[in-house]
Amino acid sequence: MHDPGREHTWVEFVDRWHERCASDSELATLARGATVGFGVRHGDDRAGFRFTEGRFVPGEAGPAMGEEPEFEVAAAPEDWARFLEAVPRPPYQSFFGMLMRVPGAEVRGEELVFAQHAHLVRRVLELGREIASGTAPPARHVPASGAHGGPDSPPDAVTGHYRHIDIGGSSRRVYYETAGAGRDVLFLHTAGADCSQFHHLLANPRLRSDLRMVSFDLPWHGKSPPPPGAVPGSYALDTDTYARTVMALVESLGLRDPIVVGASMAGEICLELAYRHPDRIGGVVACEASDAVPGRQVRWALDPRVNEALFVPEWVDGLMAPQSPPEHRAEVWWGYSQSGHGAFYGDILFYSGDWDGRQRVPLIDTRRCPVVMLTGEYDYSCTPEMSRRTAERIPGARFEVMPELGHFPHAENPPRFATHLREAISTIDTRTPTSEPDHDQH
Numbered sequence: 001m002h003d004p005g006r007e008h009t010w011v012e013f014v015d016r017w018h019e020r021c022a023s024d025s026e027l028a029t030l031a032r033g034a035t036v037g038f039g040v041r042h043g044d045d046r047a048g049f050r051f052t053e054g055r056f057v058p059g060e061a062g063p064a065m066g067e068e069p070e071f072e073v074a075a076a077p078e079d080w081a082r083f084l085e086a087v088p089r090p091p092y093q094s095f096f097g098m099l100m101r102v103p104g105a106e107v108r109g110e111e112l113v114f115a116q117h118a119h120l121v122r123r124v125l126e127l128g129r130e131i132a133s134g135t136a137p138p139a140r141h142v143p144a145s146g147a148h149g150g151p152d153s154p155p156d157a158v159t160g161h162y163r164h165i166d167i168g169g170s171s172r173r174v175y176y177e178t179a180g181a182g183r184d185v186l187f188l189h190t191a192g193a194d195c196s197q198f199h200h201l202l203a204n205p206r207l208r209s210d211l212r213m214v215s216f217d218l219p220w221h222g223k224s225p226p227p228p229g230a231v232p233g234s235y236a237l238d239t240d241t242y243a244r245t246v247m248a249l250v251e252s253l254g255l256r257d258p259i260v261v262g263a264s265m266a267g268e269i270c271l272e273l274a275y276r277h278p279d280r281i282g283g284v285v286a287c288e289a290s291d292a293v294p295g296r297q298v299r300w301a302l303d304p305r306v307n308e309a310l311f312v313p314e315w316v317d318g319l320m321a322p323q324s325p326p327e328h329r330a331e332v333w334w335g336y337s338q339s340g341h342g343a344f345y346g347d348i349l350f351y352s353g354d355w356d357g358r359q360r361v362p363l364i365d366t367r368r369c370p371v372v373m374l375t376g377e378y379d380y381s382c383t384p385e386m387s388r389r390t391a392e393r394i395p396g397a398r399f400e401v402m403p404e405l406g407h408f409p410h411a412e413n414p415p416r417f418a419t420h421l422r423e424a425i426s427t428i429d430t431r432t433p434t435s436e437p438d439h440d441q442h
Contacts, residue, residue: 013131014047018058020127021049027123031056036117037067040128041074041108049124071109073121079105083125086133087322091380093406094318095125100295101380115300116307118314158202160223165248167219168241174249175223176216180208183425184255184282187215188246188262188269190408191351192312192344193335194222200328200414207418211425214258216249218242220343233302235346238354242269243276250280257282259428261421263410264288264382265351271371271390275360278369283428285421287374288407290386291361291393296352302345309337312344319407321378332411357390366396370431372424373397376405398427 021027037050048069050057073095075083079102082092091097096118098105107114114121126137158179164171177195179202187198195215202213217224220235246269250258259282262270267289274284298315300306313336320329336344364371371394375387384401391399402409402420409417 010045016131017047017128020131021124022056022058024123024127027056027120027127030119030123034117034120036113036120037069038117038121039069039072041072042080043077046072051120069109070113071107071111074108075102075105084129084132086135090378093322093378095121096315096318097380112305115303115311116305119310122314122317157208158199163252165252167245167248170227172219172227173225174216174219176214176249177202179203179213180211182210182212184258185211185213185425186250186255186258186260187213187410188260188266189215189218189221190264190266191347192339196222196335197408197411201410201418204414204418214253214255218245220340220346233342235342237347237350239272239350242350243272246273247277247280259283259285259425261285262287264407265347268351268355268357271357271361271364274364274369274371278365281369283370283372285372285374285424287409288376288379288382288387289373289390290382291357291390292355293352293382293386296381297348301348302342308341312339313337316407319379319381320412321376321404321406323404324406324412328412328414332408361390362393364394366394370428371397372427373399374402374409374420374424376402376407376409378406381407
């Protein structure tokens with residue numbers, strides 16, 4: 001924040017920061033109904049921010065403040081300096097990223113109150129970055145004109161359907177979307193999300209010209225309801241159920257040697273499918289995936305004292321790259337705000353719990369099921385190094401880092417990801433799998 005070499009002092013910097021907060025319409029909207037006080041701890045200095053019934057009240061600045069805040073977000077001065085760069089390096093694009101990957105970054109005080117007001121902290125820090133760097137933060141919650149397809153995407157480019165599929169002996173009503181004709185490609189959405197994440201890829205004219213693309217909502221997600229009689233909040237995904245569900249859809253739709261593409265938890269199940277069904281799956285593009293991802297379960301996602309529709313989008317928002325278009329980042333945020341109760345929490349029980357492929361991924365036969373792994377530069381949940389180490393344990397797997405992309409490459413920047421996707425599909429299709437009988441390796 002304050003650099004001693006700069007012309008203004010810490011107090012002057014905070015005064016400008018307070019003025020910017022008072023004039024920001026997005027912060028005013030996010031703060032409706034909020035009464036909270038918090039601090040930003042910068043070494044021995046601190047800046048205070050207070051809201052009373054939704055109205056921003058400038059706080060104090062200095063080593064001590066008259067009214068103690070309910071919590072502080074704290075980090076070393078050199079780490080705040082990295083955070084406040086106009087285009088920060090990973091994981092400094094987000095305070096949640098700093099909490100996970102930067103030693104010494106922490107929340108002091110009432111963590112519950114922090115979780116309840118993470119959206120305000122995020123916007124206040126964005127405005128601080130604007131003051132420090134001279135670069136305005138993106139108005140991410142105002143979709144840009146043409147964000148939903150553009151002139152080259154006819155209204156009927158993507159069509160939706162329902163189908164009953166058998167999952168473990170029980171019939172489930174599942175919603176799916178299709179577009180294009182040609183090579184079968186199946187997209188799998190991320191935790192707590194739905195197949196709308198892939199709308200821009202399905203509507204992409206170039207992809208539609210030679211790919212038959214399919215995406216679907218897992219049960220409990222989007223337009224695919226929970227099973228009859230299920231109690232809201234009881235959902236918990238596991239590896240076996242996930243793999244069976246995907247393969248049930250593959251068989252029901254008659255997909256021929258589909259290339260399966262997914263990120264995050266869907267990237268993990270891509271690796272599992274390559275292991276279990278190497279002669280039924282034509283290849284996998286496992287994005288943001290590792291053989292194990294510890295430390296991502298978060299209790300606030302199911303705590304009744306925390307607004308799930310606000311906290312979960314904020315928890316995942318910082319995983320995106322700062323270079324990704326604001327309108328697409330806004331769609332990802334909004335999509336997570338739409339998630340059903342407990343869907344995100346139940347998926348993370350798989351993503352950062354039940355899933356452990358460390359013993360299985362070295363057994364994947366890439367001669368029969370080629371594996372391409374792609375990870376965004378800005379992903380601090382499953383870092384590029386985590387994915388690289390996993391790929392090195394899979395004989396014949398290919399791995400690449402995707403510059404200027406984060407944890408949701410397919411949704412946060414569809415045009416950029418489409419280039420990586422086409423290259424990955426080309427890599428898979430140039431491989432010649434050996435002809436061996438299919439068997440379930442589980």
